[in-house]
Amino acid sequence: MLLYDSGVSGNCYKVRLLLAHLGRAYERRELDVVDRSNRAEVLGELNPALRVPTLVFDDGRALGESNAIIFYLAGGTPYLPEDPFERAQVLQWQFFEQYSHEPHIAVLRFWLHVAKMMPSPDELDAKRRDGEAALMALERHLEDRRFLVAERYTIADISLYAYTHVADEAGFELERFPAVLSWLARVKEQPGHVPIDA
Numbered sequence: 001m002l003l004y005d006s007g008v009s010g011n012c013y014k015v016r017l018l019l020a021h022l023g024r025a026y027e028r029r030e031l032d033v034v035d036r037s038n039r040a041e042v043l044g045e046l047n048p049a050l051r052v053p054t055l056v057f058d059d060g061r062a063l064g065e066s067n068a069i070i071f072y073l074a075g076g077t078p079y080l081p082e083d084p085f086e087r088a089q090v091l092q093w094q095f096f097e098q099y100s101h102e103p104h105i106a107v108l109r110f111w112l113h114v115a116k117m118m119p120s121p122d123e124l125d126a127k128r129r130d131g132e133a134a135l136m137a138l139e140r141h142l143e144d145r146r147f148l149v150a151e152r153y154t155i156a157d158i159s160l161y162a163y164t165h166v167a168d169e170a171g172f173e174l175e176r177f178p179a180v181l182s183w184l185a186r187v188k189e190q191p192g193h194v195p196i197d198a
């Protein structure tokens with residue numbers, strides 16, 4: 001397998017983290033996430049969105065979208081429940097991540113920490129407000145739970161861990177979310193865990 005990757009990307013980290021848990025070998029090809037000038041040339045036939053992560057299997061088939069990739073790779077493993085309702089709950093959190101969490105926390109982190117660009121005060125306020133709302137939703141859910149779905153570690157946790165554990169790089173104060181902090185520590189303790197910069 002070949003992963004078109006970026007070391008700073010939480011979306012790519014979701015794939016690397018699950019592959020590490022599964023002990024599966026793969027090759028990494030790093031793409032620049034700021035200079036996108038070669039995207040069409042490199043990913044044109046592989047991913048309609050021209051983004052990383054993109055995973056190419058040994059038979060030539062390719063898959064884009066971080067959450068679709070880990071949903072596929074987790075099939076038949078302990079990281080994706082068999083029960084149809086629990087599988088839907090996993091998807092619920094993955095859609096939440098892509099619509100209510102990543103567009104705020106990851107984008108603000110990208111601006112401030114990766115691209116080193118300063119958004120306008122209005123853009124900054126909007127990202128902070130919406131990112132905090134996402135962290136508060138996680139906090140409420142995790143106050144009386146160990147993991148997001150089925151009280152065990154699944155790809156729902158991987159999807160939300162990716163950008164939550166680096167939310168401080170976007171200026172979010174995680175100390176204000178104690179249940180989230182405890183959950184982050186539990187995720188980090190899972191066998192085979194690797195850091196984002198491994």
Ligand SMILES: N[C@@H](CCC(=O)N[C@@H](CS)C(=O)NCC(=O)O)C(=O)O
Nearest residue numbers: 009011033036051052053065066067
């Ligand atoms: N929804 C996509 C988002 C992927 C995405 O935004 N990738 C970023 C890196 S985190 C990227 O490729 N950025 C450069 C670009 O937009 O071409 C996913 O979850 O995989």
